[in-house]
Amino acid sequence: xxxxxxxxxxxxxxxxxxxxxxxxxxxxxxxxxxxxxxxxxxxxxxxxxxxxxxxxxxxxxxxxxxxxxxxxxxxxxxxxxxxxxxxxxxxxxxxxxxxxxxxxxxxxxxxxxxxxxxxxxxxxxxxxxxxxxxxxxxxxxxxxxxxxxxxxxxxxxxxxxxxxxxxxxxxxxxxxxxxxxxxxxxxxxxxxxxxxxxxxxxxxxxxxxxxxxxxxxxxxxxxxxxxxxxxxxxxxxxxxxxxxxxxxxxxxxxxxxxxxxxxxxxxxxxxxxxxxxxxxxxxxxxxxxxxxxxxxxxxxxxxxxxxxxxxxxxxxxxxxxxxxxxxxxxxxxxxxxxxxxxxxxxxxxxxxx
Numbered sequence: 001x002x003x004x005x006x007x008x009x010x011x012x013x014x015x016x017x018x019x020x021x022x023x024x025x026x027x028x029x030x031x032x033x034x035x036x037x038x039x040x041x042x043x044x045x046x047x048x049x050x051x052x053x054x055x056x057x058x059x060x061x062x063x064x065x066x067x068x069x070x071x072x073x074x075x076x077x078x079x080x081x082x083x084x085x086x087x088x089x090x091x092x093x094x095x096x097x098x099x100x101x102x103x104x105x106x107x108x109x110x111x112x113x114x115x116x117x118x119x120x121x122x123x124x125x126x127x128x129x130x131x132x133x134x135x136x137x138x139x140x141x142x143x144x145x146x147x148x149x150x151x152x153x154x155x156x157x158x159x160x161x162x163x164x165x166x167x168x169x170x171x172x173x174x175x176x177x178x179x180x181x182x183x184x185x186x187x188x189x190x191x192x193x194x195x196x197x198x199x200x201x202x203x204x205x206x207x208x209x210x211x212x213x214x215x216x217x218x219x220x221x222x223x224x225x226x227x228x229x230x231x232x233x234x235x236x237x238x239x240x241x242x243x244x245x246x247x248x249x250x251x252x253x254x255x256x257x258x259x260x261x262x263x264x265x266x267x268x269x270x271x272x273x274x275x276x277x278x279x280x281x282x283x284x285x286x287x288x289x290x291x292x293x294x295x296x297x298x299x300x301x302x303x304x305x306x307x308x309x310x311x312x313x314x315x316x317x318x319x320x321x322x323x324x325x326x327x328x329x330x331x332x333x334x335x336x337x338x339x340x341x342x343x344x345x346x347x348x349x350x351x352x353x
Contacts, residue, residue, distance in 0.1 A: 003142045004169040007098055007162070008033030010146040011070055013181045016096075018045045018069040020058035024077045025110045026166035027100035031072065041181065052077040056084030056097075063093040064203060066191025068150055072098035074166070075116050076107055078124075085159050086125030089220070090205040092190075094153030096146070097131075097161045100169040103328030111328025112167035114250060117305035120163050121279045128217050130224050132160040132231065133278040135249040139173035145276075147179055154188070156227055163278060165301070167251050167330060224280075233276035234285055238264065242271030243349040244340065245289055247310050248299040249275050251330075256299050258333030263340050268350070270340055278306075283313035290317040295347055299336060300324045319347075 001009070008030050011019070019034040031048065038046045045062075049055035055071045062069035073081065078099045088095050101116040103109035120133045132152050134145040142164060149160040187193060192201060207213050237257060239245055248256040253274040263270040273289065275282050286296075296318050298307045304322045311320050323339045325331045344350060 001139065001175045002029055002170055002172045003139045003164065004029035004100065005033045006139050006143045006175045007072070007146045007164075008037060009175075009177060010143040011096070011150070012037060012041060013177055013179050014147040014150040015068050015181050015185045016070050016150065017041070017043065017067040017185070018059070018062040020047050020049050020055040020062070020069070020071050022049050022052050022055050022073065022077065024074045026102060026112075026169050027072050027074050027098065029169065030098065030100070052080035053084070056081035059095050060084055060088055060093065063088065063095050064091070064192050066187045066193055068094070068154070068185060070096040070098065072100070074099065075101045075104050075113075078116065078119065082119075082125035085131065086123070086127050086129060087205055088159045089123075089129035089131065090127065090216070091203050092157040092220075093159075094157055095159045096149045096153055097159060098146070098164070099161060100164045100166060102166050103326070109328040110166060112165040112251060112301065112330055113326065113328045114165060114252060114301040115305070115326065116163065117278065117300070117302060120161050121281070121309070129220060130158070130279055132156070132158060132227060132280075134160065134162050135276060135278050136162065136164060136168065137250050137254045137274065139168070139171065139175050142168060143175050143177060152231065156223060158223070158227075163250065165251055166328075228280040231277060232280045232282050232284075234282040235274040235276060236285065237272040237274065239271035239273060239289060239293070241269050242293055243269045244271075244295045244297060244344055245293050246270065246272040246297045246299055246340070247275075247286070247306065248272060249278060249306065252299055252301050255331060255333055256336055259336035259340055262333065262337045263344070266341070268341065268344050270344070281309045281313065283309070286310060286313040287315070287317070290314050294318050295343075295349060296320050297340065297343060298322045301330065302326050
C-alpha cells in the first residue's frame with residue numbers, strides 16, 4: 001500500500017468520522033482513498049471542499065459538533081489552513097492535519113522535501129499556541145502515527161499534525177494495521193450537540209478582556225508543558241558508543257540510517273537520534289547524549305530548520321554541524337555516508353578515545 005492510502009485506512013480505523021480536503025499533489029491518493037472508503041462507516045462524511053480554507057473550517061465545525069475530523073494537504077495548501085488551525089487551538093478543539101510536504105518556498109515543486117519544519121513546529125498561524133507534530137519515517141509509521149494522532153488530539157484537545165513528505169506518500173510498503181475502528185466513539189462533554197435540558201454553550205475565540213485572554217493562554221501553556229512531559233518520543237539508533245550522532249527526522253532519518261550502517265561497517269562509531277515528535281522536541285535526550293558525545297550532525301532535506309532546536313537543546317555543550325539538500329532533491333545513503341566519513345576524519349574522531 002502507498003503511504004497516502006495507509007494514512008487513509010489508519011484514519012478510518014481510528015474512528016475518523018469526517019474528512020474534508022482539496023486536491024494537491026503529492027497527497028491526492030489520500031483524498032481519493034477517503035472518498036472511496038470512508039463511506040463504509042455509518043454516519044461518516046467526505047467532502048471535497050472548494051478550497052483549503054474551506055476544508056479547515058469544515059474541520060473546525062465538525063470538531064465543534066464532537067466528531068473526529070481530519071484534513072490533509074501539502075505545503076502551500078497547509079499555509080492556507082493556518083488561520084483555521086489557530087482557531088482550533090484557541091477553542092481547544094481536537095483535529096488531525098496531514099501534511100505530505102513538497103519543495104518550496106512558494107508553489108515550489110512536487111518532489112519530497114522537509115521545508116515545512118518551521119511551519120509545523122512553531123504553530124504556523126497567529127497567537128501563542130502549539131500543535132503536536134508527529135514525524136513518521138516509513139509507511140508503517142504513517143499508519144501507526146495517524147492512529148495515534150487522533151488519540152492525542154482527543155486526549156489534549158489540540159490540533160495534531162502528521163508531517164510526512166512526497167516520498168513517504170508515494171512509496172509502497174507492506175503495512176500492518178493493528179487496530180479496528182470502534183463501533184461508537186464517546187461524545188466529548190464540550191461538543192455542541194443541542195441544548196435541550198441545559199443552558200446553551202458558546203465556544204468562541206474572541207474576548208475584549210485582556211485578563212481573560214491571558215488566562216486562556218496560561219491554561220494552554222500548562223497543557224503544552226504536560227504534553228512535553230508525557231508525549232515526547234524519539235528513536236535512538238546505535239548511540240551508546242557513538243563519537244558522532246546524526247540528528248534527522250522522517251524520510252531523511254531513513255536515508256541516514258543506511259549511511260550509518262555503512263559507516264559502522266567501516267569502523268566509524270556513528271549513531272542517530274530520530275525525533276518522532278518534532279514538537280515536543282526530545283531536548284532532554286540530546287542533553288543526555290552530550291554528556292558523552294560532543295559532535296552532532298544535523299541532516300535534513302531543507303536548509304537547516306531543525307538545527308535551531310538541536311542547538312537550543314544542547315545549550316552549547318556540543319558542536320553542531322549541518323548537511324542538507326533543499327528544494328526536493330533526495331540524497332542517497334551513499335552521499336550521506338561520504339559526508340559522515342569526511343566529517344569524522346576531519347574532526348579527528350577516528351583517533352578519539
